[in-house]
Amino acid sequence: MSKPISLTQPTTISLQWRAYFEMTKPKVVALMLLTVLVGMCLALPHTVPLQPLVFGLLGIGLMSGSAAAFNHLIDRRIDGLMARTYNRPLPKGKISTVKASTFAVSIGLLGFVLLYALVNPLTAWLTFASLIGYAVIYTAYLKRATPQNIVIGGLAGAMPPLLGWTAVTNELHGNALLLVIIIFTWTPPHFWALAIHRQKEYAKVDIPMLPVTHGIEFTKTCILLYTLLLAIACLLPVLVGMSGPLYLIGSTLLSCGFIVKAWQLKYRDKPGFAMNVFKFSIYHLMILFIVLLVDHYLWVN
Structure with missing residues (x-):
């Protein structure tokens, strides 16, 4: 007889999804989305239209999660050496580099398409620029190049309220x-x-x-x-x-x-x-x- 699955033990699929979710830095993204929402609301005197509200938050959230996942990928070596990050999915081998890369690209692409098709191209391209700024310019270069890394690279992380504003107005x-x-x-x-x-x-x-x-x-x-x-x-x-x-x-x-x-x-x-x-x-x-x-x-x- 096969051994019954314990309901108290997480399944492999559950553990995998938790690992993918962790790669998106959900707490950081949640704070960013709060600033996106405020940017949307301050752009208009009254109610924010439903479509840019829902798909703007979803698209920006997906692309922010993609940027965070790329950060995990690029920093996987040093993450494994630091007490704060050694337990992240990639250093622990919970997810392979190929799967993590596929995940990061997929949710980033999905977020871009949602923003481009259902919000507006301006917001889609600005969010993409923020992704490149954080994942490539800051994580892959500035972080290792200068002690002013967080000052220069901080611009990418400061963009969310502007993205919320453009999502509902289509203008800077x-x-x-x-x-x-x-x-x-x-x-x-x-x-x-x-x-x-x-x-x-x-x-x-x-x-x-x-x-x-x-x-x-x-x-x-x-x-x-x-x-x-x-x-x-x-x-x-x-x-x-x-x-x-x-x-x-x-x-x-x-x-x-x-x-x-x-x-x-x-x-x-x-x-x-x-x-x-x-x-x-x-x-x-x-x-x-x-x-x-x-x-x-x-x-x-």
Whole structure:
């Protein structure tokens, strides 16, 4: 008799799909899609049309997942040497390189077709440019070439609100670029905090992150200065009349919180605090864009 399958044990197919899903960096993509949604909503005074809303989020989500999967592919060697990433699907052999490549190309192509056919070509090509910027220019080149990798490469990761804006308007607009500036300015202090926490691991795999090349204290100073710059960037939607008093109050409180965290990291650091700053930065961006969204619908009415 064949041995019965235990209902408590995951099947091979289930494990494979979990591995594919992990390659798309779902938590990162979810945060990106929040900023896409806010970009869509801020582009219009009232309701976002259903077709660009659904297929815009789906297409951008698929192409973002594709970029993340390419990141897993390109970084599979160094991922296997770092404590933070050694358990990823490719270093662990859960998925072959060929299958991972096929998966990355397939969902990227599907996302592009959906955007091109059911949203608009402008959004499709801009999302493709973001994919190339993150997967090729940043991951394959900048990450290994310069300690300013996250500053230069951060532009690709800052594009989602612009993609949301173009998805519903089919045009570029200066207000959308202000949202890009916010994320672009947010990215270095966000990632440098993680880089401080993982400094020895990056040094071991010869990745020239700022704490490796210029030291932890210099990086802490840069984080503090960038949080000050971010506070100014967060005020731009108010200065141009895109957002109202609720956002002004919310963004000011969030900026003050980030500045305090960065100051503590620089002058009152303790073991593990850099990771605390990294986690705070994620909530900072998430709450900031939620406040942007709520303020928009209060302000237009």
